[in-house]
Amino acid sequence: MFPKQEVVAMLLAGGQGSRLGALTKKLAKPAVPFGGKYRIIDFPLSNCVNSGIEAVGILTQYQPLVLNEYIGNGQPWDLDGMHSGVNCLSPYQAVDGADWYSGTANAIYQNISYIERYDPEYVVILSGDHIYKMDYNKMLEFHKEKGAACTIAVIDVPLEEASRFGILNTHKDGKIYEFDEKPEHPKSTNASMGIYIFSWKELKKYLVEDEEKEDSSHDFGKDVLPAMLDAGEKMFAYPFEGYWKDVGTIDSLWEANMDLLDPNVTLDLKDIYSRNPMMPPHYVSSDASIQNSLIADGCNVYGNLEFSILFAGVTIGKNATVNSSIIMPGAVIEEGAVVQYAIVAENTVVGKNAVVGEKPEDVADRDKWGITVIGANTTIGENTVIKAKEMIEGNTEVNANEK
Amino acid sequence: MRSNNVLGFIFASTLDEKIPELSASRTMASVPIGGKYRLIDFVLSNMSNSGINNVGIVAKSNFLSLMDHVGSGGAYDLSKRRSNLTILPPYGGKTFSSYVETIYNMHGYIENSREEYILISPSNVVTNFDYSNVFDFHSKNNADITLIYKHGVVPGGYDRPLTIDVGENGKVNQVFIKPETGDEEVNQFYGSVLIKKDLLMQEIRNSLSLNQLDVKRIIQKSIEKFNVYAYENTGYCAAISSINDYFEFNMDLMKKKVRDELFNPKRPIYTKVRDDAPSKYGLTSSVKNSIIAQGCVIEGEVENCVLSKGVYVGEGAKISNCIVMQDTKIGCNTNLNYVIIDKDVTIKDGRSLMGFDSYPIYIAKKSVV
Numbered sequence: 001m002f003p004k005q006e007v008v009a010m011l012l013a014g015g016q017g018s019r020l021g022a023l024t025k026k027l028a029k030p031a032v033p034f035g036g037k038y039r040i041i042d043f044p045l046s047n048c049v050n051s052g053i054e055a056v057g058i059l060t061q062y063q064p065l066v067l068n069e070y071i072g073n074g075q076p077w078d079l080d081g082m083h084s085g086v087n088c089l090s091p092y093q094a095v096d097g098a099d100w101y102s103g104t105a106n107a108i109y110q111n112i113s114y115i116e117r118y119d120p121e122y123v124v125i126l127s128g129d130h131i132y133k134m135d136y137n138k139m140l141e142f143h144k145e146k147g148a149a150c151t152i153a154v155i156d157v158p159l160e161e162a163s164r165f166g167i168l169n170t171h172k173d174g175k176i177y178e179f180d181e182k183p184e185h186p187k188s189t190n191a192s193m194g195i196y197i198f199s200w201k202e203l204k205k206y207l208v209e210d211e212e213k214e215d216s217s218h219d220f221g222k223d224v225l226p227a228m229l230d231a232g233e234k235m236f237a238y239p240f241e242g243y244w245k246d247v248g249t250i251d252s253l254w255e256a257n258m259d260l261l262d263p264n265v266t267l268d269l270k271d272i273y274s275r276n277p278m279m280p281p282h283y284v285s286s287d288a289s290i291q292n293s294l295i296a297d298g299c300n301v302y303g304n305l306e307f308s309i310l311f312a313g314v315t316i317g318k319n320a321t322v323n324s325s326i327i328m329p330g331a332v333i334e335e336g337a338v339v340q341y342a343i344v345a346e347n348t349v350v351g352k353n354a355v356v357g358e359k360p361e362d363v364a365d366r367d368k369w370g371i372t373v374i375g376a377n378t379t380i381g382e383n384t385v386i387k388a389k390e391m392i393e394g395n396t397e398v399n400a401n402e403k
Numbered sequence: 404m405r406s407n408n409v410l411g412f413i414f415a416s417t418l419d420e421k422i423p424e425l426s427a428s429r430t431m432a433s434v435p436i437g438g439k440y441r442l443i444d445f446v447l448s449n450m451s452n453s454g455i456n457n458v459g460i461v462a463k464s465n466f467l468s469l470m471d472h473v474g475s476g477g478a479y480d481l482s483k484r485r486s487n488l489t490i491l492p493p494y495g496g497k498t499f500s501s502y503v504e505t506i507y508n509m510h511g512y513i514e515n516s517r518e519e520y521i522l523i524s525p526s527n528v529v530t531n532f533d534y535s536n537v538f539d540f541h542s543k544n545n546a547d548i549t550l551i552y553k554h555g556v557v558p559g560g561y562d563r564p565l566t567i568d569v570g571e572n573g574k575v576n577q578v579f580i581k582p583e584t585g586d587e588e589v590n591q592f593y594g595s596v597l598i599k600k601d602l603l604m605q606e607i608r609n610s611l612s613l614n615q616l617d618v619k620r621i622i623q624k625s626i627e628k629f630n631v632y633a634y635e636n637t638g639y640c641a642a643i644s645s646i647n648d649y650f651e652f653n654m655d656l657m658k659k660k661v662r663d664e665l666f667n668p669k670r671p672i673y674t675k676v677r678d679d680a681p682s683k684y685g686l687t688s689s690v691k692n693s694i695i696a697q698g699c700v701i702e703g704e705v706e707n708c709v710l711s712k713g714v715y716v717g718e719g720a721k722i723s724n725c726i727v728m729q730d731t732k733i734g735c736n737t738n739l740n741y742v743i744i745d746k747d748v749t750i751k752d753g754r755s756l757m758g759f760d761s762y763p764i765y766i767a768k769k770s771v772v
Contacts, residue, residue: 271678272678279666280437280666281694283694284691296681
């Protein structure tokens with residue numbers, strides 16, 4: 001018997017995140033390292049804890065090993081309670097067969113029994129690919145105040161970018177009358193943040209109905225939410241102010257990391273919890289030069305660093321230069337190598353005098369430049385040149401003479 | 404290996420009186436060191452990594468910071484069904500100045516534990532050491548007592564160093580108390596010893612009945628009665644016995660060889676975790692030859708320094724040869740040289756503080772300069 005929880009959070013973490021290419025080859029997107037010591041999932045998980053949510057189900061499907069291991073018993077987030085906490089929920093076999101999660105709504109549908117153990121009034125649906133800090137409690141209060149069946153968090157985006165988002169058109173009081181997925185001519189600038197609060201009774205009804213529709217793709221955005229709106233359910237948009245970024249692409253992931261170095265960006269990392277590697281403080285040598293960068297424990301810096309983020313245990317060799325780049329845990333940039341506008345994944349070695357990525361001549365001209373990505377456990381041989389926008393798959397070896 | 408037969412027993416207040424500034428509100432064991440650690444992290448991690456499951460820490464006074472730091476021992480993997488960490492405050496409210504009385508005072512804890520052997524250790528030694536080798540050595544030699552020693556110059560704070568003459572086979576030939584050693588390299592015993600629990604308690608009771616409370620004399624005499632062996636710690640090993648030792652050890656961390664040895668990833672040093680963000684270097688920062696923990700924000704110049712968690716260094720600040728403990732704020736345009744700054748200190752803008760190589764000055768916890 002589980003004590004009742006007013007709110008249960010369900011975190012959708014099963015997507016492949018194919019737009020992150022080499023970075024998600026062996027890793028679910030929410031487990032992608034972010035911000036020098038975190039993984040993307042630390043943000044929604046920490047938000048849950050800081051909002052007082054004690055029961056969190058994480059729906060996993062694609063490459064769950066690292067994610068499962070990272071979440072573990074949930075202790076770093078205080079989600080290791082005796083009767084509640086965090087659980088990784090993967091697809092399972094049952095008497096009447098076994099199914100992969102066929103869509104976001106189906107993933108929740110298959111775990112109705114998990115949710116009902118806690119007999120909740122409300123369910124929060126979150127996704128594992130956004131960087132933001134938010135008090136879900138305030139949103140829940142809004143939801144209760146409006147007597148809504150569903151509340152969707154929205155953020156005001158610039159009009160010229162609105163056509164990249166799912167736009168919610170609302171009445172003055174916030175009541176939603178239309179969903180507009182990536183509209184060519186947006187009527188408003190309220191972009192959905194992929195954060196939903198449902199009254200559980202209503203959600204359950206629509207999940208069960210949706211499951212019976214053969215033509216449904218069992219997706220929240222495409223199927224469940226429109227069905228609720230068509231049926232005349234009270235659905236509201238909750239306006240959120242603050243930093244929020246979808247990090248589903250290489251460019252946006254890189255930008256969100258760089259935002260941490262921008263004094264004008266309001267996101268601070270206080271109260272974001274993560275697993276901490278057992279490494280000593282980092283060392284900066286007499287030859288090093290470091291400007292505007294973030295450095296985690298266990299690093300050894302002998303070279304030059306500008307506008308970059310070093311995760312735990314990274315080594316930057318003598319006379320190496322790292323500029324506007326993200327270097328993930330355990331990577332080594334050897335002597336004289338140059339890494340610019342690049343993401344170097346875990347445990348990769350960039351050999352002596354190799355050159356990875358290019359510095360754009362004009363940063364504003366986004367067509368001409370891009371971020372170079374080197375996958376995990378890869379060796380870039382001495383003197384090898386990897387150009388802008390290139391993506392090197394993980395677990396490989398690239399040498400100058402082969403190129 | 405999680406099945407060994409040795410009880411760990413640590414004295415938290417080793418040489419507290421030798422670092423009165425740092426131990427004003429804490430024990431030697433909980434002195435912050437190396438940017439993110441407390442002294443006891445080293446011995447506790449070594450014990451845990453050597454497979455010791457059960458550790459008692461004798462706390463005499465000022466042990467709030469110690470209790471806060473080690474907690475239930477989870478950080479060292481010592482809080483499991485089959486592993487334990489116990490803080491042993493004065494039993495019956497009594498504190499003793501001699502080891503003999505202190506150990507006797509804890510006889511209930513020692514005798515009730517299921518282990519057959521006991522490994523006694525001070526808390527002021529920084530090393531990365533595998534005790535299981537000592538146990539194998541002890542068993543192989545059929546020893547009654549094995550002393551762990553370090554070959555080197557005696558650190559300045561030891562008033563009555565205990566040095567030993569070791570034969571080729573590792574047997575102790577002679578024990579000296581307070582020899583005139585000067586700069587000579589000797590085999591010094593810092594207080595780590597492996598012995599059977601029964602034998603220890605028997606000797607403690609004997610000594611008490613004879614009113615012999617000087618543990619060094621007892622060790623000196625023991626070679627007449629028992630098989631006493633000595634095992635050398637050949638790795639990096641620093642005993643903190645004065646504020647100068649403390650300063651020197653922190654500066655030793657700038658050497659790659661020392662860091663590689665102390666922070667061997669196969670035998671990690673554990674500590675209580677704090678959720679600090681990675682350290683942030685500003686546009687005007689310049690950092691040379693320094694150890695920096697997480698959560699720092701650096702806008703100024705830092706050279707030959709150890710900065711703990713959450714330290715702030717303002718723009719235009721110049722700090723050299725300093726050890727700065729956690730959450731201290733160093734204001735803009737300050738100038739500090741050879742200063743040890745305790746926790747939560749505020750150095751206001753424009754201040755200058757100068758110590759000297761052989762005489763670093765100390766700024767107490769929560770001071771405002």
